[in-house]
Amino acid sequence: MDEVSLSALFIALIVLIIFSAFFSAAEIALMTVDRYRLRHLTKVGHRGAKRAQSLLKRPDRLIGVILLGSNFTNALLSTLTTVTAIRILGEQESTIVVATIVIALVILIFTDLAPKTLAALHPERIAFPSAYVLEPLLKLIYPVVWIVNGMANGVLRTFGVSPQESATRTLSSEEIRMVINEAGAMIPRSHQQMLLNIMDLEKGEDIMTPRNEIIGIDLEDDWNNILDLLTTSQHTRLPLYRGDINNVMGILHVRNILHKLTDAAFNHEDLIALAHEPYYIPEGTSLNGQLLNFQRQKRRIGLVVDEYGDINGLVTLEDILEEIVGEFTTDISAASPDVYAQKDNSFLVSGSANIRDLNRAMHWHLPVDGPRTINGLVLEYLESIPSPGTSLLIANYPIEIVQTAENSVKMVRILPRL
Incomplete structure (x- = not known):
């Protein structure tokens, strides 16, 4: 090495430092690049992303070629640094110490810390250009990489790890x-x-109108009462039933009968003739599944039935959409919430109030994985009909029973969460 000039040695050292920094940066960039963005860029035809995606299909080979290049470069860097130190300081005992310190600092700062930090902060800027170099390099030294990886993979298999496992996973x-x-x-x-x-879309019964709150037309009711309901109802679709809600004859669109209301001959049979066949929803159907069913069946309203065929409630397309986009209805009942603020910062809440609606409107955190109403929540907790004045704590909310009926809780007082 005596015939090699110092300037040539310094140039060689700089080149080796650049190579070592490249391998360090490429390793971090390719391992930390966002896999989902990488897939997107690959689909839109980004060449660098395609090459990076190809390399990441076998991370063991990618790491193998990077480490082979990095270790070879660092070994050569250490040798040339030692030779350069000897040329400058002479063959003294302190020369090896100086060379070791210089090598350690150079590798730490210039080939590890700085490039790896840069790659972690901007992985795409480093990963995609690096792929253009690493892909042909892997092909060039593939036999060496294959041998080294074979031995490393043998070690991994003893621990039950397969190198062929995909590096990606679902979120x-x-x-x-x-x-x-x-x-x-x-x-x-x-x-x-x-x-x-x-x-957050769950099951249809979580948002359905309960059976006892369904507004419909009983064909056995007085005709004047039926006409009054048709002209004053805030709903555009009403179930027709005979005697009991379980005996549904059809779903009537009020718009279809407006022109008939002035006809003196208009009667019960006309209502049945204008009604559409009812659409039933099995209990437990998920809301996202039901939304698709509404779309496929061209329906906007469905009756939720249990395993015995009894009707539990009613779900509309509007109910599901409001779960997604929030309240947008002009329903008059929405202007009369079941919550009444008190001067002591407590709230009087109707027992029939829906828990999910309360949580959304009041920013509360009452449990929603059980009963759907305050009445059901209290009865499930106490397992009996409480007396007025009974107090309980649910989800750290102090609740006082204000009014009860024979078989339900009519009104409660809910205090701020503890």
């Missing part, structure tokens, strides 16, 4: 929520809330 629902919440300005806040609401 859990909680991780998707985190992605949506952290999207920031990329997704408007209202859109984020819609996406989260879609993920």
